[in-house]
Amino acid sequence: MIQLEQLVQKNLAKEKEGKVASYIPALAEVNPKQLGVALYDLDDGEIGEAGQSEVRFAIESISKVITLMLAIKKMGIQEVFKHVGSRQTGFAFNSILNMEIEKAKYPLNPFINAGAIATTSMVVSKTGEGAFEEILSFARDICNDPNLYLDQIIYHSERRTGNLDRSLAYYMESKNMMLGDVVTSLDTYFKQCSMMVTAHSLANLGAVLANGGVKPWDNKRIISDEEARCVKSLMMTTGLYNQSGTYSRLIGVPTKSGVGGGLMSAAPHKYGIGIFSPALDKAGNSVAGLDLLRDIVEGLELDIFD
Secondary structure, three states, X not given: OOOHHHHHHHHHHHHHHOEOOOOOHHHHOOOOOOOEEEEEXXXXXXXXXXXXXXXXXXXXXXXXXXXXXXXXXXXXXXXXXXXXXXXXXXXXXXXXXXXXXXXXXXXXXXXXXXXXXXXXHHHHHHHHHHHHHHHXXXXXXXXXXXXXXXXXXXXXXXXXXXXXXXXXXXXXXXXXXXXXXXXXXXXXXXXXXXXXXXXXXXXXXXXXXHOOOEEOOOOEEOOOHHHHHXXXXXXXXXXXXXXXXXXXXXXXXXXEEOOOXXXXXXXXXXXXXXXXXXXXXXXXXXXXHHHHHHHHHHHHOOOOXX
C-alpha cells in the first residue's frame, strides 16, 4: 500500500508557494499549514488516510460536481446539456467574456461560475426554495457523510462578496439562460459552496464516480455509468480552471478543485481520492494538494486508459 503519511510529509512545505483565498473573507482566516488525504480503494472498500483528512473545510467549487449530478438525476443528461455546454474556456472561472464574445446561448461548461449557477437554477426549477436542502441531503448521501453541514459564517461571507456572481446570474437572466428563480438560485449557489466537507468525504464522492455512479458502500446507483463518465470527462477537461489541460497531462486523473483547498479525484474502477490543503496557486488550485495528488498517481501507477 502506498505510504500516504510519507507523501503528506514530503509535500506539506509546498504550501508556502501558495496563499489562501482572500477574496472571501472567511476563507482568508484558514490556517494554510494543513495537508490531508483520503484514498478509497474500490477493490477492498478500505480507506487510507493521512494528515488532516478529517478537518472540515468549505467545499466551494467541488459542489459544482454534486449539483451537476443532481441536475442530471432530476432532468436527464440530454436536457441538462441543452442549457449548459461542455467546452473549455480560456478565461477565468468567474469571467463573462466568453459568453459576450461568442454571443453564446448558454455557459460553456458547468464548472465555471456562470455554468454552475445555471446548473443550480435547473435544480431550483424543479425544487423551488427547498433546493438547497435537497442539495445538502444529496451531498450527505453521495459523500457518505451525515455530518456534512452548511457553515453560516462562510455562507454570509460568500453573500457579502458575491456581486460578480450576481452579475453573471442577472446577465444570464436577461438572456433567458436561467431556468429557476434568479434570487433563489444565487442564494442556493452561495450555500452549496459553503458546505463543510473533509478529505474523507471527497474520497467517498470520488469513489462513487470511479465506480460508475454506484455508491460502493451500499451498491446503490446514483447516476448511470454513461452519466458518471460524462462528469469525469468534464472534470478532466475543465475541473482545474484554466490549468486543466496542464494537469490532464501531468496527472491524468479526473479531478475537481475548490478554492477552499479541496481536490476530489476519481480514478475509474480503482480509487476515489480526497485532498485538503488551503494554500492556492494563482489559478485557484491547491499547491501542495496537486503535488501530493501527482505523487499518489505515480505511486499507484494509475492510468485511466488501462
